[in-house]
Amino acid sequence: MLGRYNSILVVGCDSCVAECAAGGYRETMLLAAALKLAYQKEGNCPTITEACIDRQCVDDFIQRIADLVPEHDAILSLGCGAGVQALARTYFDKPIIPALNTLFIGETEARGVWQENCLACGNCKLGYFGAVCPVARCSKKLMNGPCGGSRDGRCEVHPEIPCGWDMIIRRLTTLGELDRLKEYVPPVDWSTSHAGGPRRIVREDQRS
């Protein structure tokens, strides 16, 4: 991807991707150093500059690298998918190459362990399910689960996946609210999710 550029600006993001130990200040410096070494080994010496901003998805922060951008042929972004696209919108005449592969909205469950737990479906029902999301935590997105494949609290898809419905039932049992699950949950309105097309929020009270 990068072979065609003589100068590359490596831009990290010191928020979520830093928490994920994937694209923060530290990883940005490491990646830039590794790139320089790799190029040197091949006898090439492109200009590689590193920079890290607090949030690649917020315009105020994106502006802070504005003076570095014109000096480079391309930007290698360590932001998430949103960060990469935000840079591309601002620096519309620069190629922006993603350094990361954005996976999911998750939680740092333990050091070095990240767990997907929200699909941003736009129709939050966590209150009914003991704050365990059946959309994100059940491999089949069952609203009236569990399915017949759950065994010893493990999902049929892989024994390393905890059964979301087992978690829901245990949590509601603890809370004494298991009765919530006796109600039939009707089909989900997915139009609030990505199924309804790319989503956008505009809040006039925040705009001035």
Added chain:
Amino acid sequence: MKSGSRLKRVLEGGHFAVTAECGPPKGSDVAKLEAKARHLQGRVDAVNVTDNQTAIVRMSSVAACSLLKNMGLEPVLQMVTRDRNRIALQSDLFGAYALGILNVLCLTGDHQSFGNQKGAMGVFDLDSIQLLSVVRDMRDHGHILGGEAIETPPRMFIGAAENPFADPLTWRAVRLAKKISAGADFIQTQCIFNIDRFEAFMQQARDMGLTDKVYILAGITPFKSAAMARYMAEKVAGMDIPEEMTKRIAGVPKEKQASEGIKIAVETIERVKAIKGVAGIHVMAIEWEHKVPEIIEAAGLTDRPQV
């Protein structure tokens, strides 16, 4: 209830029902499907046609049901929500009923990671319970999801599956109740090997008054070999196969394992038949349809009611 299904008449007539399963071919070979079905002709009250079972691509279950129907068999259309969204599911229900298919079994389906299209997007727009409610609303209220009225709505006899062995055990009967109130007229259970646990499940169902509201058909699968028993015990999702059963079949010489498997199946039928609330059996002889007559005969269930 307004479905013209034969299976419905058998069950409502108080007869002990016998259904079997027929997996469509991988491809469009009609002769192969018909050969399988001929073993079941006149032997069972209805035949379930699986819907891309274990996420392996096969002939569509609507098409295969229609072919069986043309042979004079009574098909039960299995429908999973894994592969089709609510538009396609409802459309296929219209089509199935137009082809004379009168029974449907509403399932979520095995996850696509089990099959031969592992990169597929799993749809799961609805779950099995929501699908039940969709089919019931078509039949009893004449409308599709969202309330829009339809002309000539499908009037299906509606089934659901239940796995008495999946965890958490205490939740299984509650989920069964949910399926009944969503529209299930009959239930076909997962293959039964752990009869004690099945009895406990039936006890729960009786205590909750569920056996008065739904026909429960006990799932029976004969082992072809000790290797199959082991494979099912270890690899197949949702199976509960007690060790003594795998040991029993492994304990006989290889050439006798098939007949031992059938013997176990027949014994299981006899035991479940004695459980109060069991309205029939559902024989899932996987790629072994030709053995179904032998099993049914040994279990003394050859004479199918004329209804």
